[in-house]
Amino acid sequence: MSSTAQELIPPEAREPGNGRIRRAKGGRVRRLSGRDKLVLSLMVGIPTLIELTLVWLPTLMSVGLSFTRWNGLDLGNIRPAGTDNYQFISQDYPPFWPAVQHNMLWLLFLALIATPLGLLLAVLLDQNIRGSRIYQSIFFAPVMLSLALIGIIWQLFYQRDNGLLNFLLGTAGTPQAVDWFGDSSVNIWAALVAATWRHAGYVMLLYLAGLKGVDPTLKEAAAIDGANAVQTFFRVVFPAMRPINIVIVVITIIESLRAFDVVYVINRGTNGLEMLSALVIQNLVGEGQVIGVGSALAVVLLVISLVPIVFYLSRTFGKENKA
Amino acid sequence: MSTTTARTGRTPAAAAPRSGSRPKRHYGTHIFLAVMAVMWLIPLGWSLFTALRPVDSTNQYGYFSFAGDFNFDNFAQAWTQGGFSTYFWNSVIITVPAVLLTLFLASLMAFAVSRVNWKFNITLLIMFTAGNLLPPQVLAAPLFEMAKHFEVPYSFSDSGNMLNTYIIVIAVNTAFQMGFCTFVLSNYMKALSADLTEAALVDGAGIWRQYREIIMPLCRPAFAALGTLQVIFIYNDYFWPLIFIQSGNRLPITTAINNLQGEFLSNYNLLAAGAVITVIPTLVIYVLLQRQFVAGLTLGSSKG
Numbered sequence: 081m082s083s084t085a086q087e088l089i090p091p092e093a094r095e096p097g098n099g100r101i102r103r104a105k106g107g108r109v110r111r112l113s114g115r116d117k118l119v120l121s122l123m124v125g126i127p128t129l130i131e132l133t134l135v136w137l138p139t140l141m142s143v144g145l146s147f148t149r150w151n152g153l154d155l156g157n158i159r160p161a162g163t164d165n166y167q168f169i170s171q172d173y174p175p176f177w178p179a180v181q182h183n184m185l186w187l188l189f190l191a192l193i194a195t196p197l198g199l200l201l202a203v204l205l206d207q208n209i210r211g212s213r214i215y216q217s218i219f220f221a222p223v224m225l226s227l228a229l230i231g232i233i234w235q236l237f238y239q240r241d242n243g244l245l246n247f248l249l250g251t252a253g254t255p256q257a258v259d260w261f262g263d264s265s266v267n268i269w270a271a272l273v274a275a276t277w278r279h280a281g282y283v284m285l286l287y288l289a290g291l292k293g294v295d296p297t298l299k300e301a302a303a304i305d306g307a308n309a310v311q312t313f314f315r316v317v318f319p320a321m322r323p324i325n326i327v328i329v330v331i332t333i334i335e336s337l338r339a340f341d342v343v344y345v346i347n348r349g350t351n352g353l354e355m356l357s358a359l360v361i362q363n364l365v366g367e368g369q370v371i372g373v374g375s376a377l378a379v380v381l382l383v384i385s386l387v388p389i390v391f392y393l394s395r396t397f398g399k400e401n402k403a
Numbered sequence: 404m405s406t407t408t409a410r411t412g413r414t415p416a417a418a419a420p421r422s423g424s425r426p427k428r429h430y431g432t433h434i435f436l437a438v439m440a441v442m443w444l445i446p447l448g449w450s451l452f453t454a455l456r457p458v459d460s461t462n463q464y465g466y467f468s469f470a471g472d473f474n475f476d477n478f479a480q481a482w483t484q485g486g487f488s489t490y491f492w493n494s495v496i497i498t499v500p501a502v503l504l505t506l507f508l509a510s511l512m513a514f515a516v517s518r519v520n521w522k523f524n525i526t527l528l529i530m531f532t533a534g535n536l537l538p539p540q541v542l543a544a545p546l547f548e549m550a551k552h553f554e555v556p557y558s559f560s561d562s563g564n565m566l567n568t569y570i571i572v573i574a575v576n577t578a579f580q581m582g583f584c585t586f587v588l589s590n591y592m593k594a595l596s597a598d599l600t601e602a603a604l605v606d607g608a609g610i611w612r613q614y615r616e617i618i619m620p621l622c623r624p625a626f627a628a629l630g631t632l633q634v635i636f637i638y639n640d641y642f643w644p645l646i647f648i649q650s651g652n653r654l655p656i657t658t659a660i661n662n663l664q665g666e667f668l669s670n671y672n673l674l675a676a677g678a679v680i681t682v683i684p685t686l687v688i689y690v691l692l693q694r695q696f697v698a699g700l701t702l703g704s705s706k707g
Contacts, residue, residue, distance in 0.1 A: 112519075116610040120515055123614070127512040127581060128527060134546065134578035135534040141545035152548060204436060209429045217693070218440045221447070224685040224696070226639030226657045232664060232678045236453060237446045242466040242671055244449045252467065277446065282700075289701040330536075338538045341641045345661050357540040361646075364544045374544050382541045389536045397529055 139382065146375035152364075165376035173373070179354040182268055183384075186275070186355070187336035194276040195332055198283025203313065205284070206291045220285055222278040231345030234274040235261055264352025271342050271353060279335060283328055290324035291317070326395055333388040337381060356381045447682070454478065454675035461672060477676035485663060485673065486652065487680050494638055494655035494684075496569055501576040502633045506626060508577065509584030514614045517589040518600055528589060535582030539642050546575060547646055567649045575643050580636060584629055587702050591625040592618055625702065631692045632699030635685055656681050 112120065149161040169176045201219055205212050222230065237244050238260035245260060246252040260270040294317050302312040318325070340357040343349040349358025356377060363374030453466065460471025481487050512531065516524040550565035557563050565571040599621070600613045608616070644658040651662055663677050689696065 113609065119610045120519060120521075123511040123515040123610075124527065127508040127531075127585070130508065130574070130578050131531055131534055131581060134575055135537070135542060135582070136530070138542035138545035138549065139537065141548075142541055145545065152551075155552065201436075201439070204432050207429065207432070209432060209436075211433075215436050215440055218443050220697075221686075221689065222443070223700075224635060224689050225682060226641055228641035228657055228661060229639075229678060229681050232660055232674065233446050233450050235664070236450050236671060236675055236678070239671070242461075244445070244467070247467045274446075277443070281443075285697060285700060289697075334536055334538075338540075340538075340540060344645075345641075345664070357538055360540040361543060364547060364646075371544055371548070378541045378544060381538055385536070385538055385541070389533055392536070393529055393533055396532070397525060 142375045142378045142382065144375075145371055146379045148372050148375075150371045152371045161372055165372045168373060169376050169380070175350075175354040175359055176377075179349075179356045179359050182353070182355050183336060183339070185268065186272065186339050187333060189272045190275065190279055190332050190336050194279040195283050195328060197276065198280040199287050201280065201284040202287035202291060206288060216284070216288070219281045221281070223281045223285065225278065227275070227278065227339075227341035228345045230274050230278055231271075231342045234270070234277075235346065238270055261346045262351075267346065267352045271346060275335075275339065275342055279332075282331070286324055286328060286331075287321070290321040293324075294320045326392070330388050330392040334385065337385050337388075356384075450675045450678050453672055454679045456672060458670050458672045466671070477672045478680060481663075481673055481676045481680055485677055486659070487656065487677060489652055490654060490656040490659040491680075491684075493569075493653055493659075494657070497572050497576070497644070497655050498634060498637045501573045501580070501637050502630060504573070504577045505580045505584055505633055505637075506630060509581050509588055509629075510619065510622065510626075511614070512581070512585045513588035513592055514618055516585070517592040518613070518618065519610070528585065531582040532586045533582070535579065535586070539579065543642075543646050550647060562649075566647055567653065568647075569653070571647050572643050572655075575647070576637050576640060579643075580633055584633065587629060587699075588622065588625055591622060591702070595621055624698070627692075628695045628699035628702055631688060631695040635688060635696065638684060 145158075146165055147161060147163070148158050149164070150158045201215075205215055225233070240246060240257045240259035240262065241253060243252070243260070246257045249258075251257045258266060261267050298316050298320060299312055302316045307315065338357060339355055340349075340361070343353040343355050343358050344361070347353055349355050349362065360374050360377045360381065363370050363377065453461070454477050455473045455475070457472050457474060457476050464470040512527075515521075516528045547566075550571045553565045554563060555565065560566075560568045562568070595618065599617055600608075603613050603617050638655075639657055640655075641657050641661075644655050648654050648658070651659070654662070660677050660681055663674055
């Protein structure tokens with residue numbers, strides 16, 4: 081292969097006197113041989129084809145199907161329905177608004193409780209205290225678990241008659257015992273605690289990496305200027321972690337939109353645990369498949385998701401395009 | 404706060420001569436962290452405790468006692484009768500090819516967008532990154548219908564289409580995770596000096612040799628980190644098998660455990676054993692490859 085490649089190298093790259101290769105943009109493309117172009121187009125083409133067929137085409141099809149009525153059987157049965165599905169979900173579909181509220185609540189809880197808790201743990205563990213690594217391992221362990229499994233593990237903890245929580249509260253076996261995942265007035269909070277168990281560890285990990293990246297001279301300078309630890313953190317260290325902060329904001333929003341596994345494991349996202357993502361699936365796998373309604377819900381989820389996605393992408397790639 | 408405790412404290416640790424560098428003792432911090440750590444361990448610890456007790460003991464003495472036997476019978480029963488050996492094998496069949504394919508395809512794409520300048524490389528990279536950020540539920544219905552209407556011979560799939568096959572689960576997992584891996588790998592490759600491939604170019608190396616012999620070996624740390632992360636991600640994937648796999652005995656362990664919740668309703672000990680079995684592979688990876696896993700997670704966020 082090397083001999084053929086040698087022959088295919090364009091002359092200007094081989095010229096010994098002219099060995100310095102220009103790094104100008106686009107310069108490299110012109111030096112590609114026919115064989116290289118073929119290799120390159122396969123390198124780009126195969127992954128792109130897969131990404132388009134299995135990610136972006138289905139996304140567009142969701143949008144398309146949301147304006148139709150279809151039972152999912154024969155492709156010939158797809159009927160245009162205009163905006164009927166959207167009118168239906170917003171006006172006549174009882175779980176829709178509770179689901180929107182629960183998604184909002186999920187976001188607020190993660191943003192106001194789980195994320196700050198993770199940040200607090202990171203700040204405390206960043207002080208080089210003894211046993212820091214053991215603490216980190218403990219707080220981080222739930223991040224390794226699937227949210228589905230977390231639902232099961234917490235189910236064992238939350239059960240009405242044999243769960244540890246009711247025992248610790250002294251209510252086990254009494255009429256006051258709470259079925260934490262079954263009672264529709266408390267189960268969303270119980271699920272949020274279980275989700276926090278995982279999310280806080282994740283946030284802690286990212287902030288620990290972020291805190292290590294902050295230039296220590298910044299802290300020293302702040303200390304010389306007479307700032308106390310709290311001031312130093314909020315005025316100097318926290319703003320310096322801006323890139324991580326953005327990632328965490330995006331992760332928190334996207335996690336709360338994706339929240340599915342926990343509620344689906346508990347009760348398929350019904351009875352107090354309605355979430356947009358679970359409603360999408362209920363309409364897909366249920367008895368009478370209503371693909372149009374499910375797709376309209378999916379599009380609502382998509383449109384909301386695009387806000388953090390576009391924000392993140394413009395932050396990440398905006399700089400690069402300018403550079 | 405912690406300094407005052409340190410000065411007045413009478414514990415041996417505080418009384419011991421200060422070893423110079425650390426004037427603060429952080430007692431308040433330690434108390435807070437210890438309490439949090441215990442709370443953090445309770446759910447897992449409770450599952451393990453329940454799993455280790457035979458159902459007869461818990462029936463006799465109740466769940467909140469230490470009386471009776473402790474043994475691994477529940478684990479054995481879950482493994483054999485509960486079908487966990489099958490589910491576990493199914494997880495392997497799905498996870499291994501999906502991770503290898505994801506890393507291979509992502510490395511091709513990442514190389515092409517980061518090491519070669521061409522017109523649409525940033526556009527494609529944005530498309531890949533965005534694809535990974537979508538909620539999977541948005542694509543679920545069309546993917547399900549695509550799989551259902553993609554007819555194949557019955558000799559290939561007993562459903563006559565792509566539903567209920569491992570291939571569709573592997574393919575969709577690969578497509579979905581590829582975006583993230585491409586993003587991370589392209590950042591990693593971009594950070595490698597341009598001189599490396601320029602020099603190879605002078606030596607007459609084509610694109611494939613630059614990829615295979617220069618860039619790939621240098622990316623080993625990134626592959627180790629991403630590989631660990633992806634094994635965990637795909638092993639933990641609950642959603643795609645839920646959509647595509649209909650036969651219970653083909654489900655991977657993460658999705659199957661939900662069915663056990665119904666089957667073992669009266670036997671929480673067995674359910675707990677199933678949960679603990681499901682945790683074990685991730686725990687093994689966690690203990691052996693924690694650094695890789697952590698590196699994988701932070702690689703993805705280091706470039707915000």
